Amino acid sequence: MIFNREFEFTLPRGFIDSQGKVHRKGLMRLATAADEVVPMRDFRAQQNPAYLPVLVLARVIVRLGELPEINAGVIENLFTADMAFLQDMYRRINEMAGEPVVNGVCPQCGCHHRIPLDFNDLKTFS
Template sequence: MRRTVPVALGEPEVDDDVQVTSSSPSRRPQLRTEFDFQLPRGYLDGDGVLHRSGTMRLATARDELLPLYDARVQENPAFTTVVLLSRVITSLGTLPGITSNVVENMFASDVAFLQDLYRRINAEGHTRAAVVCPSCEHRFEVDISGGRLGES
């Protein structure tokens, strides 16, 4: 389920993550605030269950400020990523909640993927990346958040 909020008319244009719904005659655009993803490797919990599908929400200023007051971040600034990701990942597989301990125990490739996804949705406003086929040099876009089998 994606959460959306109305965008008032006359505000600056929102990138490709604006969805128009036909629930009202005025057809007001909606801002996408949650993004589904598929981890490249997946988080392996203590019971041996692999969790790959999740959702990340847009970050707020509070999300970026609160880690600065965390003792673990003050001791080691590299821990900022762990605390920040644990705040904005709203779901991962069947886990009841996402804590900094979950993010700490993810594979490095998954953390790198989540950092890139965070940057894309919060700085660029989308989850697409431009790519070039190495064989035929055809240029196209892929959605890096992942999806069903056979999709990027």
């Protein structure tokens, strides 16, 4: 069975670097057990369990725009809308067997459909 291990995304707002450049397009990979266990040893997560998602996302986001490195500092400086988007994406791609999909029903004929999720198909906030 071949399945996708990396998923492209486009952030709703984007990360703004020190030069003012906005980075919105990225790539997230499926998490491993180590991605969830190793950050638990970090003193920041031990002192504040709410910091754990920052560390996990820093491990599984492979690319964000043209940034040379993704680390906890990058994730810390995301807008809350982007953080919520990435946490939801993480949950969806890691908790579903196979490709991430949503179940839908056609309002006209009542047929049930499995619709693949596209994490790039977002409207930009103004």
